[in-house]
Amino acid sequence: MKIYLVGGAIRNKILGLPVKDRDWVVVGSNTKFFIKNKYKQVGKKFPVFLHPHTHEEYALARTEKKNGFGYKGFKVNYSSDITLKEDLYRRDITINAIAKDKNGKYFDPFNGLKDIKKCILKHISSSFSDDPLRVFRVARFAALLFHLGFSIYKDTLCLMSSDYIKNEIKYLEKERIWQETEKAFRTKNPNIYFKVLFKCNLIEIIFPEIYCLLNLNKKLYFLNKKYFFRQNIFKSLSYISKFTNKVDIKISFFIQMFFLNIYFCIPNNSKFLFFDFFLKYINNFFVRINVPNKIKNLSIIFVKNINFLINIHNKSSKEIVLLFKKINAWRNPDIVEKLSILIDFYIDFLNIFYKNFFNNDISSGKYLKNVFKISRSISFKSINKNIKNGIEIQKKINKLKELAIDNWRYFLNKKIYKNKL
Structure with missing residues (x-):
């Protein structure tokens, strides 16, 4: 029996990134070893065990053979004769298929170390397409490692764009889509995640509500369609990600920028109708991929009250108190803190394009916090x-x-x- 450290812990250590979790693969053993040594089993489809003291994950080496649809459609073999190379072969990309033994010696059959040096995200084999979740993972890694200069290998992008993948994605559970999307929002460049999915022509399938909003540019007048999509929307997400790692704030800002860019490009007599239309689509987006209510509510509150928050200096004290009541601020004071952050980021971002268009002696966010405290x-x-x-x-x-x-x-x-x- 041999035990190897595998995956993300090795990759992050080499790249100088924080190592949060360490995963281990056990070759030449069976479940009796773990049961005898009081490991706790957590895997249902295949045996994964938690170390009794470190609580790190240990899994038997295994192979996976496609026999159904989606990421669950696999037949798993975890017999004791599975080799380390066979286990690494089933993984998604080369930089995640590196193992290290107890003496610190690397086992790298698919040149993951070389690809780390070249800053390439590359699939291991054509079986990459068998698991549609890998598309989201690669897009997320592209976002996570973008600041280090990583890019996706051209053949990997082709696989991600294939009709086969598009069909397989339909069988993914919404919880898995949200999990990967949330992880992407926690990176420094979540905009890259969406850019990759857009480049692979997957936005329409994965996020049809966002696709619908983006597609409105065919019906409305924009000076430059590419500027609208890539510069305003993606740039805004990149901008706020430099200052905060909070997922709910990033998503709320992202959603608001969609609203802003479309709202000001539609006729005045249609603006009211668009507001209801927008809220409907965004709500559908949140519900369909199972976004937590805490994030959903902040985004909708921000969109609904953006004009009030911008002009809070000019609102009456009575109107301000009514706002706090409407957003349930007395029972949930955190909402005020988050709205104050959002409104200041929003105004600062707009001031990049409209120099000092919003110019108050005290920022709207700080003003909001002060009146709430009082x-x-x-x-x-x-x-x-x-x-x-x-x-x-x-x-x-x-x-x-x-x-x-x-x-x-x-x-x-x-x-x-x-x-x-």
């Missing part, structure tokens, strides 16, 4: 204990919140005026 300081304790009616209590609290915001605004404007003198 209004939140008003509670049940602030009102007369003799008031018993629930509706009257709420009216009184809201009125006190409005007064508190009015007072803060008065002193803020006075301070700003004084500084300008």
Whole structure:
């Protein structure tokens, strides 16, 4: 029996990236070894075990033979005579098919080390097409390693673009699509993930709602279609990814930029109708690939209230308090923090194209956080204990919140005026 470190831990170590998980493959053994040594079995389709102390994953060497549809349509063989090379052969790309023994010696039958040096993402064999999930993984690795100069091998791109893959993708579970997409959003360049899928002509199949929104450029007037798609949309996702790694903020920003670019290119008499149309498609997108409600709700709240947030300096205190009530900020204060980040990123991004078009003495995001902090300081304790009616209590609290915001605004404007003198 021999045990080898495999996959991502080796790749990341060589590239100088953080090693989060270490996976091991066991050659020449069977399940009795793991049971005897008190490993915990977690794999259902094939045996994967957790080490009793390190909790790292150990799997028996195995082969996979296609016998159905999708990424589940495989017959697995994990007998003790499976070799290390056979196990590595079933993997997706060469840089993930490197093993290392306990003495630090590499086993690299498919030249993964060479491809790391060449910064190439390359499939191991034509059986790459058998698992449609690999398309998402390669697109994600292209995003993850883009800053290191990695690109996808031309023949691998051809396989990813094949009709066979397009048919296989239809059998993928929506949870798996979301998992890979979420991982892509956690990278420094999630825009590359979508660019790869777009280049492989897979957006229409994988994300039909996004394809529909992009396809509107055939019906609307744009000065330059490529500029609309590649520069505004992808550039905005690249921009925000430089400043935050939060998936919900990145997705909300991405969705809002779709709305912005299309909204300002449609006739005024159709803008209201487009708003409902857009929300419907985006909601369908979130539901279809099983995006968590926390992310979905932030995106929709941001789209619905973007104009209010931009102009929050000019909104009445009463309108601001009503906004906090509408977005349930009292019970979920994190929503205000995230909206403040989003609105400031949004305005900063627009100012790249429209120099200082939005130019306030205090940013909209900071303004939002300040008025929320002030209004939140008003509670049940602030009102007369003799008031018993629930509706009257709420009216009184809201009125006190409005007064508190009015007072803060008065002193803020006075301070700003004084500084300008």
